[in-house]
Amino acid sequence: MFRLVERFCFAILLLGAACERTDTVSAPSLDAGLRQDISRWGVVPIGPMPAQDPALVDLGRALMFDPILSGNRDVACATCHHPATHEADGLSLAIGTGGSGLGPGRTLGPGRQFVRRNAPSLLNDGLGLSYLFWDGRITRFGNSFTPAGGPPQGLPGGLPDVLSAQAMLPVLDRREMRGEPGDHDVFGAPNELAAIADSDSAAVWRAIMQRLLAIPEYVDKFHRAFPDFPTIGLPELRFEQAAQALAAFQISALTKTDSPFDRYLNRDDGALTTAQKRGGRLFFGKAQCSSCHNGPLLGGNGFANAGVPQLGPGSPATPPLDRGRADLPGQQFYEFAFRVAPLRNVELTAPYMHDGAFPTLEAVVHHYNDVPLALRTYDPSQLEPALRATVHGDAATTDSVIRTLDFRLRGPLNLSDAELADLVAFLKSLTDPSARDLSALVPAAVPSGLPVPR
Amino acid sequence: MDGVDLLYPGSQGVDQFGHAVDVRLGLLKEWLGDRSLDAVLLYNRFGMSQDVTYADLFWDPATQRVLQRSRMDRELERTDAWGLHLQYERPLAASGWRIGWVATGNLMSHPKLPDYEIMSIPRDPGHSQAFQLGIGVSRVNGPATFGLDAVYEPIWSHTYAAAAVPTETAAGDTLPVGGKTIENRFRFSNALFRMGVGRELPIGSRPRAATWQLGVAVHAIHYWLTQQDHVQDASRAREDWWVEWTPTWGLTLRFPELELRYSGSVTKGTGRPGAQTNGFVLNDPAALRAGGLLVAPSGPLTLEGVSVVTHQLSLSLPLH
Numbered sequence: 001m002f003r004l005v006e007r008f009c010f011a012i013l014l015l016g017a018a019c020e021r022t023d024t025v026s027a028p029s030l031d032a033g034l035r036q037d038i039s040r041w042g043v044v045p046i047g048p049m050p051a052q053d054p055a056l057v058d059l060g061r062a063l064m065f066d067p068i069l070s071g072n073r074d075v076a077c078a079t080c081h082h083p084a085t086h087e088a089d090g091l092s093l094a095i096g097t098g099g100s101g102l103g104p105g106r107t108l109g110p111g112r113q114f115v116r117r118n119a120p121s122l123l124n125d126g127l128g129l130s131y132l133f134w135d136g137r138i139t140r141f142g143n144s145f146t147p148a149g150g151p152p153q154g155l156p157g158g159l160p161d162v163l164s165a166q167a168m169l170p171v172l173d174r175r176e177m178r179g180e181p182g183d184h185d186v187f188g189a190p191n192e193l194a195a196i197a198d199s200d201s202a203a204v205w206r207a208i209m210q211r212l213l214a215i216p217e218y219v220d221k222f223h224r225a226f227p228d229f230p231t232i233g234l235p236e237l238r239f240e241q242a243a244q245a246l247a248a249f250q251i252s253a254l255t256k257t258d259s260p261f262d263r264y265l266n267r268d269d270g271a272l273t274t275a276q277k278r279g280g281r282l283f284f285g286k287a288q289c290s291s292c293h294n295g296p297l298l299g300g301n302g303f304a305n306a307g308v309p310q311l312g313p314g315s316p317a318t319p320p321l322d323r324g325r326a327d328l329p330g331q332q333f334y335e336f337a338f339r340v341a342p343l344r345n346v347e348l349t350a351p352y353m354h355d356g357a358f359p360t361l362e363a364v365v366h367h368y369n370d371v372p373l374a375l376r377t378y379d380p381s382q383l384e385p386a387l388r389a390t391v392h393g394d395a396a397t398t399d400s401v402i403r404t405l406d407f408r409l410r411g412p413l414n415l416s417d418a419e420l421a422d423l424v425a426f427l428k429s430l431t432d433p434s435a436r437d438l439s440a441l442v443p444a445a446v447p448s449g450l451p452v453p454r
Numbered sequence: 455m456d457g458v459d460l461l462y463p464g465s466q467g468v469d470q471f472g473h474a475v476d477v478r479l480g481l482l483k484e485w486l487g488d489r490s491l492d493a494v495l496l497y498n499r500f501g502m503s504q505d506v507t508y509a510d511l512f513w514d515p516a517t518q519r520v521l522q523r524s525r526m527d528r529e530l531e532r533t534d535a536w537g538l539h540l541q542y543e544r545p546l547a548a549s550g551w552r553i554g555w556v557a558t559g560n561l562m563s564h565p566k567l568p569d570y571e572i573m574s575i576p577r578d579p580g581h582s583q584a585f586q587l588g589i590g591v592s593r594v595n596g597p598a599t600f601g602l603d604a605v606y607e608p609i610w611s612h613t614y615a616a617a618a619v620p621t622e623t624a625a626g627d628t629l630p631v632g633g634k635t636i637e638n639r640f641r642f643s644n645a646l647f648r649m650g651v652g653r654e655l656p657i658g659s660r661p662r663a664a665t666w667q668l669g670v671a672v673h674a675i676h677y678w679l680t681q682q683d684h685v686q687d688a689s690r691a692r693e694d695w696w697v698e699w700t701p702t703w704g705l706t707l708r709f710p711e712l713e714l715r716y717s718g719s720v721t722k723g724t725g726r727p728g729a730q731t732n733g734f735v736l737n738d739p740a741a742l743r744a745g746g747l748l749v750a751p752s753g754p755l756t757l758e759g760v761s762v763v764t765h766q767l768s769l770s771l772p773l774h
Contacts, residue, residue, distance in 0.1 A: 047523070050516040128518030140518065255515075296513030296520065 030277045031269050037284030038265070041294040045265040046127065052252040055224040060249025062221060063242055065453065066446035068211055069171055071179035071193035072097050073186050076446075077170065077246065079106075079453045080119040083438030086348035087122040087254055092356025092387055093312045094119035096176040097183075102453055108386065113313050115175045116322055118356040121349040123435055124342060125163055126251030129300040132166040134338045134354040135325045136303060156202070159240055163250060167243035171208060172201050186450075205239035212242065217447035253441055256345055256432035264429075272429050279426025282419055287368070289423070291408050292340040298430070300342035303334050304406040307371035308353045309378040310336075310392040320392055321400075324354065335404040347431045358382070361424045369420065370412035372402055462506045466524075472502035472531070489544040496537035496560075504529040535562040551593045556605070558586035580613030580638075588646075597654040609642035624687045635685050642677045650702070657707075667704040667717070672697065698723040713770040721762040 063069060067076045075097050080089045082102060089095075090104035093116065098109030108114065117134050125132065132138040140162040159165045170176045171193075179194035196203045212218045222229075222237060225245055229237050261280075263271035272280065284290040293299040303325050314320035315327050325334035338354040352358045358367060359382050367374040375398055380388040415423070442454055462468060481493040508525045543554030563581040590603025614634040621629040629635060650669030657664055676695035683689065704717035 042520075044511040044513055044520055047512045047514045047516075047521070127513070127515045251515075 030274065030281065034277050034280045034284070037281060037290070041284055041290040042296065043265065043290075043294065043298065044296050046257040046262060046296060049126065049251055049255050052248040053225065055221070056245050056248040057252045059218075059221040059225040059242075060245035060247070061253070061441070061443060062218070062446050063212075063246050064249055065443050066448050067186075067450045067453070068215075068446075068448040069208060070097055070177040071185070071191040072183050073448075073450055074098070075177055076453050077167075077177075078442075080115075080176070081122045082453060083441045084454075086345065086435060086438065088349050089119045090350070092118060092351045092359075092383055094176065096173070097179045104384070113175060114387070114390075115173075116313050116315055117354050118351065120341065121345065122250050122254050123256050123345045123349070124254065124297070125166070126247065126255050127257070127297055127342075129162065129297060129342060131300060131303075131339050132162055133169075135328055135331075136339045137328055138162055138166050138169070156238075156240060160244060161247060163247035164240065164243040167246040168201075168205070168239065171239075172198075172204055174198075178204065209237065209239050209242070211448075213237070215447050221447070254438075256435035258434060259344060259432045260429045261426075262344075262432070273425065275422050275425040276429040277426075278419075279422035279424070280429075282415070282423050283426050287365075287413055287415060287419070287423055288408055289368070292406075293343055298343040299340040302340045303337040304340055304409075305334075305336040305401065305404050306338070306353065307367070307375045307401055307405050307409055308336075308338070308355065309357045309375060310397050310401065311355050311357060311380075311383070311387055311390045313390070314392075320390070321397065322355065336401050337404075337406075343427065344430045345432055345435045347428045348435055356383075361427050362420070365415075365420045365423045365427075368409065368413065369415050371405060371409040373412070375401060462504075462508075464508060466507045466509050468507075469505040470502055472500075474502070475499040487545065490542070492539070492541040494537075494539040496535070496539070498533070498535040498537070500531065500533040500535075502531040504531065533562065533564045535560060537561075546591075549593075550595050551591055553591050554589070556586065556588045560584045579616070580611065582609065582611040584609040597656075599652045600650070602649045603647075605646040607642065607644040607646065609640070609644070611638075611640040611642075613638045613640075621685055623685050629684060633684070635683070637682045637684070639680045639682075640677055641679075642675070644676065645672075645674045647672045652704075661708055661710060663706075663708045665706040665708070667702070667706075669702040671700040671702070673700070674698075696723060711771070713772075715768045715770070716766070718763070718765045720764070 063077070064081075065076050065078045067073050067079070069076060079099075079102065080094045080096070081087045082089060085103045089102075089106065091106060093114035095106045095108055095112070096115050098112040099106050100109060101107055120134065128140070130136075130140055155165060155168055159168070172178060174180055174194065179191045181194050183191040183194045185191050193204055193207050196207065213222070222241065226237065226241055229241075260271040260276070282289075283293075290298075292302060292304050295301050305324070310321055312320070312322065315322045317323070317327050322336075324336050324338045325331045326337065341352075346352075347361065350359055350361070352361070352364050357378070358364045363382060378391065378393055380391040380393070383391070443452060446452055475498065477497045479495040482490065483493075484490045506527045506529060508527070509522045510525050511520050512523055513519075514521045537558065537560040539556070539558045541554065541556045543552060545552050561581070561583050565579045584607065586605055586607050588603055588605035590601065592599070592601040615636045617629045617631055617633045617635050620631060621633070621635060623629060648669065648671040650667060652665055652667040654663050654665040656662065674695065674697045676693075678691065678693045680691045681689060698721055700719055700721040702717065702719040704715070706716075707714045
């Protein structure tokens with residue numbers, strides 16, 4: 001009997017040894033995977049912005065909305081970077097001086113041309129972007145705010161930050177703000193800014209300061225913003241101070257980093273919907289978006305030729321094409337490459353890319369799903385009518401763009417429609433709700449008494 | 455508690471403070487005929503706070519660099535448990551066989567468990583009842599021994615997530631703060647079977663002897679989960695089961711001068727349910743916004759097919 005029991009036990013033992021689980025290891029949970037992805041790409045929460053001097057912010061706000069900074073006194077910074085259109089203009093290509101209207105309804109003036117590139121939103125420019133402008137001509141790397149090739153247009157030294165440096169340049173651009181030789185301002189007076197030679201940037205900045213300091217309210221605002229200057233009107237007070245005030249206003253009023261994604265970064269697992277989390281996993285994974293849009297700001301730190309259709313007047317060096325960063329001295333490597341845009345609040349800042357070729361986020365992700373195919377089959381009807389004829393979709397141009405296409409974009413991603421929808425959902429999670437309505441930023445009046453763009 | 459810091463990966467430090475109460479009342483009754491009854495009544499209360507310090511990276515717009523900042527999370531662990539254990543054994547006639555049974559009941563309320571980083575540990579508050587019923591027989595027959603027992607473990611668990619803010623439901627109602635957003639009801643039906651044999655073989659004169667042992671334990675885990683989502687007004691159910699096999703073996707060599715023991719086991723089918731690779735998902739964003747709690751698993755169960763092999767060697771030297 002006992003031997004029988006022993007043999008039975010042996011049989012059980014052998015059976016147990018023969019049995020082995022073959023469980024499959026599934027993917028990590030949505031949150032665990034997404035958080036791993038996020039950390040892998042250097043995406044960390046944004047800390048608090050440094051407080052700005054209220055007097056400086058007040059001066060900057062006045063300057064932002066005052067058309068007096070433009071040669072013809074008809075456009076302000078806010079004309080193309082307006083709160084109603086989330087600090088952009090809603091146009092594919094910006095319309096500068098001479099235009100009429102505001103936002104997507106703005107139209108070219110007689111004899112005027114589109115600005116060659118899209119007016120990027122100013123939201124979150126104060127966070128510390130590595131590069132500003134689509135070609136990154138202003139950078140915070142190195143000892144100055146300039147790329148290789150020397151200071152653009154004689155940018156003065158001593159500017160406190162990259163944002164102040166950026167504010168120095170649009171007033172020099174003839175299409176954007178300065179005007180063409182022979183222009184007259186809105187009162188019929190000769191445009192003295194437009195008469196200055198392009199090579200003499202300092203004279204343009206001096207002339208603008210003369211305009212500003214001729215207005216007592218500006219004298220007062222400058223005095224309160226810069227009390228260290230002993231006497232307002234001294235030569236020491238230059239346009240750099242105006243640029244500094246513009247930067248302070250942007251830092252203070254246009255920093256919007258309380259999006260659901262930001263809350264998720266701050267450990268709120270419930271801040272994102274399931275679709276947004278799926279989209280996040282795609283963004284940081286299969287769709288490869290994060291290979292460019294990475295770091296704390298989800299972009300702004302590099303350049304890429306994303307195969308965007310060429311349209312518009314092009315750059316002065318190679319019209320009608322816009323070679324992007326390659327137009328800067330010593331940057332020929334970056335053929336058709338433009339700054340990788342930071343993505344917070346991207347939902348609000350259509351149209352997209354350096355020339356506004358895509359009116360929706362859906363169109364953007366569709367483009368990235370197969371860039372060569374999308375470029376060759378680009379449909380100009382998605383543009384505003386005035387720009388449709390300016391699309392350079394000929395084979396030679398398209399081949400030129402594809403030849404230097406970023407290596408990460410040369411093959412299709414093969415994302416399904418559902419995955420593309422999830423990607424868009426994720427991009428919409430980058431929106432700070434407080435950025436949806438910025439109308440409170442528009443002042444009732446500006447010191448010059450000129451009409452406030454609204 | 456040693457090792458609690460391992461529950462918070464990436465933490466810089468854990469400060470613990472709190473109290474633990476463990477009260478046991480035991481009873482042993484022996485009758486003629488080698489019959490006995492053991493009874494143990496248990497009350498366990500555990501209240502511990504853990505201040506967990508982390509160093510988080512963040513982008514500092516002022517310096518335009520990635521910096522570190524300190525963050526402290528206070529985790530509260532509050533558990534109350536009542537338990538009763540009964541054990542009875544007696545011989546079966548004069549054949550050398552013995553029989554016994556055990557019965558155990560545990561009631562546990564865990565209104566708050568730590569917000570562990572390890573995702574396998576549910577954070578939901580709730581309560582559980584776990585029971586154990588078992589019977590076993592054994593026999594000593596000269597140099598041979600044999601034992602066998604079987605245990606059944608029914609377990610019920612009810613956990614929930616509570617709304618941190620008033621939460622609108624799909625039906626248009628509003629759950630108040632503290633209202634249940636998601637309820638998880640687990641029912642386990644586990645079984646354990648163990649069997650072993652051993653025989654002593656003389657080596658020359660006594661006490662020289664060799665003894666070998668062989669055994670096997672089979673643990674079957676089976677659970678059902680029903681989940682009710684009061685925010686989305688939805689429910690679902692899932693069922694999972696797996697079996698763990700543990701063969702064991704051993705050999706003892708006994709001499710007048712020393713005793714050498716070796717034992718080994720291999721557990722197959724042991725997994726890590728709910729570890730980092732587990733399919734736990736935050737299935738309902740609205741409820742999670744409300745409570746911020748981890749809900750029950752919804753993805754496929756993940757148990758990595760690992761084998762745990764144990765070898766133990768011991769040497770005993772008697773002191774005269």
